[in-house]
Amino acid sequence: MKITMIGTGYVGLVSGACFADFGHDVVCVDKDAGKIAAIESGRMPIYEPGLDQLVGSNAAAGRLTFTTDVAAGVKGADAIFIAVGTPSRRGDGHADLSYVYAAAREIVEALDAPAVIVTKSTVPVGTGDEVERIARELRPDLDIQVVSNPEFLREGAAIGDFKRPDRVVVGTTGSERAIAVMSQIYRPLSLNQAPLMFTGRRTAELIKYAANAFLATKITFINEMADLCEAVGAQVQDVARGIGLDNRIGSKFLHAGPGYGGSCFPKDTLALVKTGQDYDTPVRIVETVVQVNDLRKRAMGRKIVKALGGDARGRTVALLGLTFKPNTDDMRDAPSIAIVQALEDAGAKVVAYDPEGMAVAAPMMPGVTMVGDAYEAAQGADALVLVTEWDIFRALDLKRLAASMAQKVLVDLRNIYPAAEAAEAGFALTRVGSQV
Ligand code: UGA
Numbered sequence: 001m002k003i004t005m006i007g008t009g010y011v012g013l014v015s016g017a018c019f020a021d022f023g024h025d026v027v028c029v030d031k032d033a034g035k036i037a038a039i040e041s042g043r044m045p046i047y048e049p050g051l052d053q054l055v056g057s058n059a060a061a062g063r064l065t066f067t068t069d070v071a072a073g074v075k076g077a078d079a080i081f082i083a084v085g086t087p088s089r090r091g092d093g094h095a096d097l098s099y100v101y102a103a104a105r106e107i108v109e110a111l112d113a114p115a116v117i118v119t120k121s122t123v124p125v126g127t128g129d130e131v132e133r134i135a136r137e138l139r140p141d142l143d144i145q146v147v148s149n150p151e152f153l154r155e156g157a158a159i160g161d162f163k164r165p166d167r168v169v170v171g172t173t174g175s176e177r178a179i180a181v182m183s184q185i186y187r188p189l190s191l192n193q194a195p196l197m198f199t200g201r202r203t204a205e206l207i208k209y210a211a212n213a214f215l216a217t218k219i220t221f222i223n224e225m226a227d228l229c230e231a232v233g234a235q236v237q238d239v240a241r242g243i244g245l246d247n248r249i250g251s252k253f254l255h256a257g258p259g260y261g262g263s264c265f266p267k268d269t270l271a272l273v274k275t276g277q278d279y280d281t282p283v284r285i286v287e288t289v290v291q292v293n294d295l296r297k298r299a300m301g302r303k304i305v306k307a308l309g310g311d312a313r314g315r316t317v318a319l320l321g322l323t324f325k326p327n328t329d330d331m332r333d334a335p336s337i338a339i340v341q342a343l344e345d346a347g348a349k350v351v352a353y354d355p356e357g358m359a360v361a362a363p364m365m366p367g368v369t370m371v372g373d374a375y376e377a378a379q380g381a382d383a384l385v386l387v388t389e390w391d392i393f394r395a396l397d398l399k400r401l402a403a404s405m406a407q408k409v410l411v412d413l414r415n416i417y418p419a420a421e422a423a424e425a426g427f428a429l430t431r432v433g434s435q436v
Pocket of ligand 1: 122151152153154155156212215219252253254255256257258259260261262263264265268324325
């Protein structure tokens with residue numbers, strides 16, 4: 001199959017490289033010439049484990065090429081995927097679809113043969129209808145099918161998620177050609193027995209939002225249980241295990257923490273709320289999830305101040321991890337942003353170390369001193385706070401850290417340090433969802 005991928009952001013670049021690795025002929029298109037030049041010379045625009053090798057080997061094999069020219073990119077393509085950004089629109093939280101529609105127009109104008117246009121970007125229900133309307137209006141002469149194929153990959157595990165998905169969802173309006181093209185594109189996955197689920201286009205669009213909103217709800221539920229555990233003297237990790245062993249609930253996405261962040265859950269939950277309101281069917285449970293999660297991030301700042309005895313003025317707080325989760329340099333909606341703000345508002349000085357996120361984080365938090373590793377961060381600090389559970393923080397020498405600190409206060413917002421080990425190092429430990 002000849003595939004064109006419009007947009008070399010997270011989803012576009014990973015999907016394009018993986019499709020090429022399946023043996024398809026892939027052209028990735030991006031307007032940003034600097035970005036294309038960087039990728040071609042082996043520098044990835046994002047940090048994602050394994051991506052540079054995957055792009056490099058497929059480019060070397062001639063299956064993966066890059067261009068800034070949409071018209072050249074779409075020539076002869078069986079399917080053109082739209083994988084451009086759909087950020088929250090400033091002011092009202094609706095998904096901003098201007099990039100999707102602009103891409104659709106350019107693709108359609110450049111087409112010289114029937115083709116399938118696939119939206120991979122996360123787009124609200126009805127976006128496929130509008131893309132189809134654009135296609136009919138601009139090129140009534142061509143048979144252009146519009147398909148929805150939402151992406152479920154996670155940052156930091158994107159290549160594995162793409163190649164071994166739990167399912168692939170494809171929404172069509174019933175066109176046999178579209179179904180045949182999509183089946184052919186995903187045929188290599190049948191080896192992994194990944195279910196290829198065909199459904200209506202609007203349904204596929206909604207599945208993406210429903211999945212992310214459900215996962216965000218699961219996290220927010222366990223976070224509220226964590227607060228309750230702290231109040232009543234229970235252990236949230238055991239509550240999570242105790243409910244997660246029930247197959248109907250499942251054990252995943254039940255890790256209590258500082259609240260979800262990233263480029264997807266915050267934006268997608270908000271967009272689903274807006275869609276519900278627009279159709280007069282409010283999704284109240286998700287409205288609440290959005291509010292609870294927003295408040296939680298700043299509340300983590302207050303939790304740290306409390307661990308310091310209630311007064312953070314003139315104290316130094318060392319943060320380990322800034323990105324919204326490990327194995328990424330993505331700082332979008334990271335809990336660390338609200339935590340830093342709350343600590344600075346309380347008069348604390350903040351130092352921080354993150355393995356990949358400091359370059360992106362530094363301009364977002366100009367008052368924070370970025371340092372070279374966890375031990376340097378702890379030096380002279382009054383509190384050490386684990387914000388993001390990078391592997392490198394799991395095997396730290398707690399005794400060495402404690403010995404260099406002004407006050408031995410450890411706040412573990414991801415519950416990775418065993419209480420006994422922290423106590424042995426002399427730390428006063430605060431965790432999420434338990435009193436010890
Ligand atoms: C999420 C979904 O997991 C993907 O399926 C989806 O494709 C993607 O959004 C998307 O829409 O593009 P991602 O944002 O990369 O993926 O990261 P997750 O691993 O889902 O984590 C999201 C946030 O939830 C992080 O801040 C993480 O720390 C938090 N989280 C996750 C918890 O606090 N507890 C958990 O148990 C799990």
